Amino acid sequence: MDAIDILVxxxxxxxxxxxxxxxxxEYGRGGGDVSPVLFxxxxxxxxxxxxxxxxxxxxxxxxxxxxxxxxxxxxxLAALSAQHTAGRxxxxxxxxxxxxxxxxxxxxxxxxxLSERYxxxxxxxxxxxxxxxxxxxxxxxxxxxxxxxxxxxxxxxxTHGPLADAADALELAFPLPVPTVRRPGSVxxxxxxxx
Ligand SMILES: [Fe+2]
Ligand SMILES: [Fe+2]
Numbered sequence: 001m002d003a004i005d006i007l008v009x010x011x012x013x014x015x016x017x018x019x020x021x022x023x024x025x026e027y028g029r030g031g032g033d034v035s036p037v038l039f040x041x042x043x044x045x046x047x048x049x050x051x052x053x054x055x056x057x058x059x060x061x062x063x064x065x066x067x068x069x070x071x072x073x074x075x076x077l078a079a080l081s082a083q084h085t086a087g088r089x090x091x092x093x094x095x096x097x098x099x100x101x102x103x104x105x106x107x108x109x110x111x112x113x114l115s116e117r118y119x120x121x122x123x124x125x126x127x128x129x130x131x132x133x134x135x136x137x138x139x140x141x142x143x144x145x146x147x148x149x150x151x152x153x154x155x156x157x158x159t160h161g162p163l164a165d166a167a168d169a170l171e172l173a174f175p176l177p178v179p180t181v182r183r184p185g186s187v188x189x190x191x192x193x194x195x
Pocket of ligand 1: 055058080084125129
């Protein structure tokens with residue numbers, strides 16, 4: 001598994017959290033009771049594991065490219081970096097909105113709007129990385145440089161802990177709603193209520 005494989009693998013785990021957020025928005029807008037705690041936990045994941053760990057690893061890739069004087073072309077690095085900044089700002093806004101909604105200063109719609117914007121940004125960003133940027137990195141960086149980048153990833157991981165485990169914990173705490181198959185007499189409380 002090289003440095004790019006690690007990043008692609010992390011994308012799959014981050015997407016599970018995007019799915020949780022997306023379903024929470026859908027459920028909340030449909031009149032369901034979604035606890036702000038879900039958005040608080042998600043914002044923590046986005047700040048600690050997406051910004052603090054995944055994007056930090058990608059910054060190492062950016063640096064490996066620029067320090068060798070390589071230009072992947074058409075402002076790709078600038079565009080991806082700007083999206084990392086936008087994601088960081090949206091995650092901070094989501095944290096602040098959780099506080100405001102919890103204290104009754106804002107309606108839950110504020111959480112839904114920010115989450116939706118984050119999910120949209122992240123999906124477009126991930127696609128750009130996987131379709132255009134990562135193949136370029138593999139062509140531009142020799143194996144020994146990729147190995148050094150991977151070693152730097154390990155140091156970042158040691159500070160933050162595994163992103164996959166954090167995604168697991170979030171998904172387990174707020175499982176996606178299972179399509180209800182009504183059996184006579186069965187009443188199933190929604191897993192997001194009351195947390
Ligand atoms: Fe990225
Ligand atoms: Fe990424």
